[in-house]
Amino acid sequence: MTMATDIGAETILAARGLDLRYGRVQILFDVSIDVRRGEFVALLGTNGAGKSTFLKAVSNLSPISSGRVHFEGDDITLLPPDVIAARGLAHVPGGRGSLPDLTVEENLRLGGHLLRSQKGRLAEGMARAFDLFPWMVTRRRQLAGTLSGGEQQMLAIARALVTEPSMLMVDELSLGLAPIIVEELMGVLKTLNGQGITVLVVEQHATLAMEVAERVLFMEKGQVRFSGDGRDLLGREDLLRSVFLGAGH
Amino acid sequence: MIHTTFSILSGGLVAGAVYALLAMGLVLIYKATRIPNFAYGGMASFLAFFHYNLVTGRRVSLNLDLLYLHIHGGVTVHLSFWAALPVTLAAAALLGWFIERLIIRPFAKASMVTLIIVTLGLNLLLTAVAEQVFGTKDLVVSNAHAIFSRSPVLSLGGVNFTYERLGVVAIVVVLSAGVWAFFRFTATGLAIRAVATDRDVASLLGVSVRQLSVVSWVTGSMVAAVAGVALASIVISSNPGLLFVLSIKGFAAAIVGGMVSFPIAVAAGFGIGIGEELVRQTIVQHDTKLYTGAPEVLTLGAVIVVLALRPRWIFKGIRDDEDTGITGRGGGSELFLVRWIDPVEAYRLLRAAIPTTSPGLRRTTRGIRIGVVAGLALFAVTFPFLPLPAFWTLPANLTLIYLLVVLSFVVLVGWLGQISVAQGAFLAVGGAGVAVCANTLHLPFPLPILGGVLLSIPVSILIGLPALRLRGLHLVVATLAFGLAAERALLPRFSEGGVRVVLPTYMRSDRALYYFFLAVTVVAFVLAGRMKATRVGRSFFAIRDSETVASAYGIRPVRVKLTGFVVSGAIASLAGSMLTYQLGALNAGYGSVAFSIEWLAYSVVAGITSIAGPIIGALFFGLYPELAKSTVSASNISHIQEIFAAVLLIVIMAVNPEGLASMSRFVRSRASAHEDDDGASDAEDLAAIEAAATAERHLEELPLEADADGDIDAEEAALSGAPS
Numbered sequence: 027m028t029m030a031t032d033i034g035a036e037t038i039l040a041a042r043g044l045d046l047r048y049g050r051v052q053i054l055f056d057v058s059i060d061v062r063r064g065e066f067v068a069l070l071g072t073n074g075a076g077k078s079t080f081l082k083a084v085s086n087l088s089p090i091s092s093g094r095v096h097f098e099g100d101d102i103t104l105l106p107p108d109v110i111a112a113r114g115l116a117h118v119p120g121g122r123g124s125l126p127d128l129t130v131e132e133n134l135r136l137g138g139h140l141l142r143s144q145k146g147r148l149a150e151g152m153a154r155a156f157d158l159f160p161w162m163v164t165r166r167r168q169l170a171g172t173l174s175g176g177e178q179q180m181l182a183i184a185r186a187l188v189t190e191p192s193m194l195m196v197d198e199l200s201l202g203l204a205p206i207i208v209e210e211l212m213g214v215l216k217t218l219n220g221q222g223i224t225v226l227v228v229e230q231h232a233t234l235a236m237e238v239a240e241r242v243l244f245m246e247k248g249q250v251r252f253s254g255d256g257r258d259l260l261g262r263e264d265l266l267r268s269v270f271l272g273a274g275h
Numbered sequence: 276m277i278h279t280t281f282s283i284l285s286g287g288l289v290a291g292a293v294y295a296l297l298a299m300g301l302v303l304i305y306k307a308t309r310i311p312n313f314a315y316g317g318m319a320s321f322l323a324f325f326h327y328n329l330v331t332g333r334r335v336s337l338n339l340d341l342l343y344l345h346i347h348g349g350v351t352v353h354l355s356f357w358a359a360l361p362v363t364l365a366a367a368a369l370l371g372w373f374i375e376r377l378i379i380r381p382f383a384k385a386s387m388v389t390l391i392i393v394t395l396g397l398n399l400l401l402t403a404v405a406e407q408v409f410g411t412k413d414l415v416v417s418n419a420h421a422i423f424s425r426s427p428v429l430s431l432g433g434v435n436f437t438y439e440r441l442g443v444v445a446i447v448v449v450l451s452a453g454v455w456a457f458f459r460f461t462a463t464g465l466a467i468r469a470v471a472t473d474r475d476v477a478s479l480l481g482v483s484v485r486q487l488s489v490v491s492w493v494t495g496s497m498v499a500a501v502a503g504v505a506l507a508s509i510v511i512s513s514n515p516g517l518l519f520v521l522s523i524k525g526f527a528a529a530i531v532g533g534m535v536s537f538p539i540a541v542a543a544g545f546g547i548g549i550g551e552e553l554v555r556q557t558i559v560q561h562d563t564k565l566y567t568g569a570p571e572v573l574t575l576g577a578v579i580v581v582l583a584l585r586p587r588w589i590f591k592g593i594r595d596d597e598d599t600g601i602t603g604r605g606g607g608s609e610l611f612l613v614r615w616i617d618p619v620e621a622y623r624l625l626r627a628a629i630p631t632t633s634p635g636l637r638r639t640t641r642g643i644r645i646g647v648v649a650g651l652a653l654f655a656v657t658f659p660f661l662p663l664p665a666f667w668t669l670p671a672n673l674t675l676i677y678l679l680v681v682l683s684f685v686v687l688v689g690w691l692g693q694i695s696v697a698q699g700a701f702l703a704v705g706g707a708g709v710a711v712c713a714n715t716l717h718l719p720f721p722l723p724i725l726g727g728v729l730l731s732i733p734v735s736i737l738i739g740l741p742a743l744r745l746r747g748l749h750l751v752v753a754t755l756a757f758g759l760a761a762e763r764a765l766l767p768r769f770s771e772g773g774v775r776v777v778l779p780t781y782m783r784s785d786r787a788l789y790y791f792f793l794a795v796t797v798v799a800f801v802l803a804g805r806m807k808a809t810r811v812g813r814s815f816f817a818i819r820d821s822e823t824v825a826s827a828y829g830i831r832p833v834r835v836k837l838t839g840f841v842v843s844g845a846i847a848s849l850a851g852s853m854l855t856y857q858l859g860a861l862n863a864g865y866g867s868v869a870f871s872i873e874w875l876a877y878s879v880v881a882g883i884t885s886i887a888g889p890i891i892g893a894l895f896f897g898l899y900p901e902l903a904k905s906t907v908s909a910s911n912i913s914h915i916q917e918i919f920a921a922v923l924l925i926v927i928m929a930v931n932p933e934g935l936a937s938m939s940r941f942v943r944s945r946a947s948a949h950e951d952d953d954g955a956s957d958a959e960d961l962a963a964i965e966a967a968a969t970a971e972r973h974l975e976e977l978p979l980e981a982d983a984d985g986d987i988d989a990e991e992a993a994l995s996g997a998p999s
Contacts, residue, residue, distance in 0.1 A: 087475050106485070107478040117479045125472050128465070135462070136469050140481040142462035185480065 033096055038063040038193055038224050039084070039115070044093035046076075046083050053079045054090070055248045061193070061226055066219045068235035068256075069228045071245035077228045078120055080245070081197050085110050085117040098192065112140050116191035120198030120228070123182035126171025130162050130181060133170050137185030151188035158184055158214070176207035183214065193224040200231045212238045236260070281434040283552045289440045291548025292447040293506050297525025298532070298540040299447075299454060300498035305534045306471040307491035310379060311387075311748050313394040316522030317401030318374075318496055319503030320515040322367050324409040326504045329359040330420050356420060363500050371496025375489050381929050383488075387747040388694055392879055393928050395696075395872050400921035402515040407914040413514045414507050422508040443505045450501065451541050458537065463490060471535050516869055523755050523868070527578045530752050547574055568764025575756040579741060582749050651890070655793060659786040668785045670901035672857050675792040677897030679799055679850035681878045681889035683843045686803060688875070689883035690812065691839035692819025693742050696871045697754040698847045700738075700761035703866035704731050705851025707765065710861065713776045720779045724795075724852040731848035732841055739840030743833055758868040766866045775860045782856075792853055799846055804886055806842070815839055880924045896920060 033040045039061040046054040054076050061067050071077050082088040084095055085107050095103045097115050111117070124133055134152050141148040156163050159180050165173075170181055179199065186194060196215065200208040208231055216238055219225045229235035236242055236256030244252035244265055252259055259265065297315060304312045312318075332353030354362065374397065382393055418425050423442035427435035458464035469477040470487055478484050506521065507513045528547055532539030551570035558569055654661075658671060680698065688694050708727030712718045718726065741753040782788055806812050814835045817825035822832050855861050864870065874896075881892030900916060 085479060087478070106483070107475075108481045108483045111479055111481040119476055119479060123476060125469050125476060127472050128468065132465060132468075136465055136477070136482070137480055139462060139466055189481070 033060075033099065035099075036062050037096075038065075038098060039226070040094075040096040041080070041084055042094050042096075044080070044083050044090050044095070046079060046088060046090045048088075053248050054083060057083075057093070057245075057248070057250055059243060059250060059253075061224060063192075064219070064222060064224055066216065066225045066238065066240045067227070067243060068239035068241075069226060069243045069245065070230075070232050070235060070259075075245040076248040077245050078197050079248075081117060081195050081226075081228060084195065085115065087117075111189075111191075114189075114192040116186040116189070116194045118182045118186050118194065118196045121201055123197075124170040124173070124178040124185070126169065126178075129167050129169055130173070131166040133181055133185050134162075134188055137188035140189050148188070151190065154190075155184040155188055158187065176203050176211070179203065179207075179211060180214070183211070187218070187223075191223065193226070194218065196225070196227045199227050199229055200234075205231070205234075208234060279556055281432040283549065283556050285434050285436055285440065286555070287549030287552035288444050288545065289509060289548070290551060291545030292444045293502070293509065293521060293544075294524045294528050294547050295451065295541040295544030296447050296498070296502040296505065297522050298528035298544045299451065299537065300495045300502060301522075301525055301529045302532065302534060302537055302540050303454070303498060304491050304495040305529070307467045307487045308379070309387075309471075309474075310382075310390050311394065311526075311534070311751075312495070313391060313522075313526075313751075314374075314397035314401055315495075315499060315525065316519030317398035317405070317515055318367075318370065318499040319506065319522065320414075320513070320518040321401045321405045321503075322363060322370070322496075322500040323503030323507040323513065323518070324405050324414055325366055326359055326363040326500070327414055327416055327420060327507060328409060329354050329362060330356050331417075356422065360504070363504065364497050367496045367500035368493045371493040371499075372489060374496070375492035378925055379488065379492065380485070383484075385928075388692075389928055391694065391748065391751050392876065393925055396876050396921050396924035396928070398519060399873060399876055400918060400925070402519075403914040403917035403921060405515055407918065413512045415512045416508045420508075422505055439508060443509055446501065446505060447541075450498070451537070455537055463487070467491065516867075519869065520759060523752075523759055524574055526752050527574050527756060530578065530749065531581050534748075547577065550577070567767050568760060568762075571756075571760040571763040575760040578753055578756040582741065582745055582753055659789050667902070668789070669857075670898055672789055672792055673854075673901050674893050674898040675789075675796045676850045676854050676857065677874070677893040678796050678889045679846050679853070680874050681881060681892040682799065682803055683847035683850070684875055684878035685883055685886070685888055686815075686846065687839060687843035688878070689885070689888070690807065690815040690819065691836065691843075692815075693836060693839065694747070694751055694875075695738065695742075695754040695840075695843075696751060696868060696875055697738055697758035697761065698843070698874065699866045699868060699871035700758050700765070701731055701734065701844045701847035702851030702854060702870075703761055703766050703861065704734050704844075705848030705853075706855035706861035706866070708848065709776055709852045709855045720782060723776070724849065724856075727848050727852035727855075728845050731844040735841040735844030736837055738844070739837045742836050742840065755868060758871055762863075762867050766861070766863045776855055777859070778856055788857070792857075795849065795853065799849060800886070800889075803842075803846070807886065811835075811838065876924045877920065880920065880927050 037060050039059070041057065041059045044054050044057040045052065057076070057080055059069075059080070069077050069080070079088060083090045083093075086095075086103075086105060087107055090103070093103070094101060097110070097113060100113070102110050102113065102115075105113075107117075125136070128136065131152075134155050135148075137155070138148040138151050141151060156166075161177075162181070162184065170178060173181065183194075183196065194215075199211055199215075203211075212227075212234060215225050215227060227235065227239070236259065239256060241254065242252070242256040242259050243250055244259060244262075246265065251265055252262060297319070300319075301312055301315055304310060304315075329352050332351060378393070378397060382390055385393070421439050423438040425437050425439050428438045428441055429436050458468060466477060466482040467487055467490075469480070469482060470484060474484055503518065506518065510517065524547055525544065528544035529540045531543035534540075550573055554569050554573050680702070683698055683701070687698075705724075705727035708730035709723040711730075712723035712726030716726075738754060738757055741757075742750055745753055778788070782791065814825065814830045817828065817830055818832055818835050818839075825835075826832060851861075851865070854865055874892075877892050877896040878888060881890075881895065882888030903916070
């Protein structure tokens with residue numbers, strides 16, 4: 027296990043030696059992932075490789091059994107999810123992450139829950155979200171459950187941005203969405219990244235992720251098997267075969 | 276006609292306001308925490324007692340005599356109604372905080388069934404504490420202390436509307452508007468709505484689930500205080516039992532709103548109130564006697580219809596984890612008491628102290644086990660000839676009856692995984708069957724008992740029908756409504772009219788009756804034990820652990836569930852038949868919902884899955900209290916024992932939901948699990964996987980092994996330290 031002593035100043039997120047199990051089933055095996063400030067990283071892997079679980083482990087939705095997580099230089103391993111969010115690490119959950127019973131505006135207002143005592147900053151944050159997706163302005167009173175899948179995903183991302191996080195983790199960005207929508211969303215993430223937000227995105231759509239991301243991580247069976255440039259991953263047939271055939275070795 | 280309309284409006288609005296108020300507090304807590312608070316009646320009652328004791332200036336004294344500990348103290352405070360209210364609200368906030376912090380938080384990840392039993396236990400605890408502190412007399416609110424004046428403010432169509440009644444309706448309307456605005460416009464309200472939909476998503480947005488839990492319990496407790504104070508004033512004379520019954524109607528209203536919708540719950544509360552009044556006015560014009568229990572039957576009907584239709588709005592927010600059964604993981608070891616008396620640590624210390632791999636030890640434990648069983652058996656058989664005081668006779672016979680009551684819970688809750696609080700109704704059914712067979716049909720002695728059992732079969736099917744579609748919380752509310760309807764409509768018709776049954780002369784001696792009861796009980800236990808080891812028993816366990824997996828193996832849930840309800844109902848009605856002969860008539864106290872809940876709690880404490888559970892339960896919670904009752908004069912009964920039992924229940928649910936009987940097995944499995952797993956294993960989906968795996972295991976146990984023998988061997992192997 028790597029010890030968390032060598033975290034450089036440019037590293038925003040450092041997860042070291044994460045083990046996670048559900049009962050007797052181990053999901054993550056000694057997973058260590060570092061993300062540098064301002065980086066755009068895509069986390070790829072087969073179904074059940076542990077990508078989503080890794081994100082949940084980082085935001086402490088699923089408690090890990092060993093390992094450490096550092097964010098912005100501080101140890102956040104044992105902090106509850108809401109405190110981690112308050113430190114500026116936003117996690118957009120997979121699937122339909124928006125809350126269907128709330129309106130678009132209420133979803134955004136909830137995104138600004140941490141700013142509830144600072145009216146000015148809350149209004150600014152909501153205005154930023156509306157700027158990012160102008161269609162939301164006219165549909166602010168609509169229930170989120172009645173939006174299309176892509177729109178719900180946009181809402182979930184916009185909602186996470188209200189509090190101006192320094193890092194955004196997006197789970198299963200493309201789940202159930204048409205390729206053209208996924209491309210649009212990737213474009214949005216790229217823009218946000220350009221504005222200085224560090225992005226870690228979990229993706230199934232490998233080729234698209236490789237195009238956009240600066241660095242690609244590949245997970246298989248609860249372990250990180252590759253970290254580097256997307257083009258180098260394309261050369262690793264031993265790994266990619268498992269993506270396309272759905273089988274290991 | 277006009278008179279009737281206004282009269283229905285007057286009575287119905289007030290009753291409806293009360294139900295709405297109770298439903299409001301229930302929804303408030305459920306929305307933020309997913310906990311169905313069955314202790315709500317107990318909280319409201321406790322706070323009402325607290326308030327009116329401040330107002331009347333009665334001396335509140337606490338007398339504790341526990342072994343060598345004697346605490347005697349008391350205070351006399353005298354405040355006006357409105358001066359006392361802030362004090363009561365502060366006490367309510369403190370109570371809510373206390374409950375959340377000490378009792379609820381450790382169960383944050385527990386299954387729905389565990390939560391239901393824990394809050395029912397909390398209700399027992401609050402009731403017992405209230406009786407210990409404030410006395411057992413009903414709370415009577417005199418005109419001078421009523422919340423608003425009881426003089427009429429206006430008269431419509433000859434019906435007087437008093438300040439008190441209109442005032443309470445106004446309070447409910449204002450409070451509803453306030454709560455609605457709170458959810459609509461405040462950040463905390465919005466956060467609670469988000470948590471109600473998706474806890475994880477909300478916490479990722481910075482919403483502190485723990486903080487919201489505290490907020491909702493504190494405010495929910497304050498609403499309970501308002502409800503309790505207003506209610507006690509309106510009904511003039513009240514007690515914890517009455518408030519619990521009323522809170523069941525609050526539950527009925529809350530369930531209509533899916534436990535999360537405020538406006539629907541409040542509207543349903545008013546609807547139930549006005550509906551009941553409508554029924555009352557209509558029936559009373561014909562025959563007052565018919566009215567007995569009619570409102571409860573109406574509530575039951577409404578609950579069943581709403582739940583059976585499963586409208587989308589009720590079930591849209593329901594997640595799978597609310598349907599998981601009673602076994603599976605416990606509340607967790609976070610309960611601070613449990614940290615001090617961690618059974619795993621205790622077991623390790625014990626293991627370290629006792630030399631391992633000693634054949635002598637193995638012989639000793641087996642010897643102790645056989646000794647205890649043989650001793651109990653010998654005691655049971657020779658009991659009537661032992662030189663014991665005469666007052667032992669009744670407690671001994673009642674203990675045999677309690678054995679059957681607990682056994683009926685074991686079959687239904689422990690084996691089949693269906694939670695029902697209508698078992699008391701079966702005692703009434705058994706008694707009613709005996710009365711009809713003996714007095715109307717003039718059947719000779721043992722036959723009326725069979726009659727009671729036969730009568731229970733259609734009733735079991737009736738109660739079992741909702742279970743075909745409902746699980747967890749919804750099933751409990753349906754059976755609560757059923758039990759309440761039976762208690763109010765069935766019991767008075769058989770117990771008040773003085774229906775007496777007479778034993779034949781040859782059975783009138785204490786010894787004859789005792790041996791007859793003993794024989795019946797032993798036969799019931801042997802049959803139940805046999806059933807557990809057969810295909811039927813295994814299909815029960817399969818249904819309990821995962822209905823989906825069981826169906827995949829070709830088990831038909833409908834048939835298995837109804838079988839379980841019939842078997843359990845037959846055992847309970849057998850107990851009711853025996854009880855009726857023992858007491859000479861049907862006793863209303865044994866058929867009540869309160870009795871059912873108490874014995875469900877005791878059964879869980881004793882061990883709800885094991886055949887040894889009933890023995891522990893009946894001895895601890897049946898024989899011992901009955902003996903104590905026979906020796907101590909009724910006015911002097913301390914509630915310490917009830918308090919102790921309720922606390923024990925909550926602690927046991929936190930440590931091991933399978934109860935005392937399986938404690939040793941549980942501790943061993945925990946101790947070995949700890950070596951490679953740090954207990955960080957509360958993922959819900961995994962619980963489902965594990966449940967499915969156990970269900971499959973039950974189905975694969977094709978050879979008919981004697982379950983008990985297997986257990987004993989495994990236990991000894993572990994105790995003597997053999998490698999596993």
